Amino acid sequence: MHDTLPLLRQIRFPEIRRARLDTLQVNLGYKCNQSCVHCHVNAGPHRTEMMDAATLALIPEALAARGLGTLDLTGGAPELHAGFRELVRAARAQGVRVIDRCNLTVLHEPDQEGLAAFLAAERVEVVSSMPCYSAANVDRQRGEGVFDLSIAALKQLNSLGYGQPGSGLVLNLVYNPQGPVLPPEQQALQADYKRELRAHFGIVFNDLFVLANMPIQRFGSTLVSKGTFDGYLDLLQRSFAPHNLPGVMCRSTVSVDWQGWLSDCDFNQQLGLPLGTSGLRRHLRDLLKTDLQDQPIRVAGHCYGCTAGQGSSCGGALAH
16 A cells, blocks of 8 residues: 655645644544445554553543543444443433434444434434445445445434434434546535435435545555556645645544544544654543644645635535
8 A cells, every 4th residue: 555644744734733623533442333435544454453441531531621522433444343332321320412424334234233223322423425316336445335335324214313304313314426636516416316315215314414525544645556646736736725734634633543542633643644743642641631732733735625615624624
């Protein structure tokens, strides 16, 4: 696999600093029941990296110590971690909003019976990748048969109240482009998704998040192999929108890897870039006593992926 970090380090990006920390985004491990082309963590069924019990136990402590309002759980498939449900219960008991970055097909795994009902009972917000409302496009990006399994999972979530008006059970979908292009306008694409999924499958959801693909890991390596890396970086830089800078997620979110090490964002985590600009690695246990507000954020060329055009974050477009 091609290492894109040396190329990204050559590109300057405006300096930014942290605002008040609100969200802890935790990668519980790289094991996943899928291997998607656009996956920036190279997750898959054969990955074995998973957070240990001692590090997992620090998460509720950090949430309380910093007074954080949101726990955002990612992977791999975070639900495949043996401590996933216990962690969710602990965070919800503290009144913390919990987001599960769910790939939908994990609901059909043999050892995940009752997962959807558990998420509903704990009122966990579900954010699910759904790269298209067309079977051919989804299966091309995520694997044969994934579309049908995803539709079945969405119907299951809908039956529990997810996405239904007045239920309070939030179901959001995520769109990633299938190549080195910027995603389309979020509101227009959301309208298309809602119309097509309801008309053909009776499926409802709350919002669609459109995310730009980051030129790192599996996707970045593919760009290098195809000779399109420089062109994509040029597109991101040419599309830079300064008004997106105040809203980038790294200002209010800290990313935690499966070993407990901190980064400014999930993408920096995958590039091996530690939190801040000092070069010193900081651990989740340090967050128990350290306030990050106003500290500088480590930036490089990939950061243009979050600020190009309408902007991109784990919560979708920054400009609405």
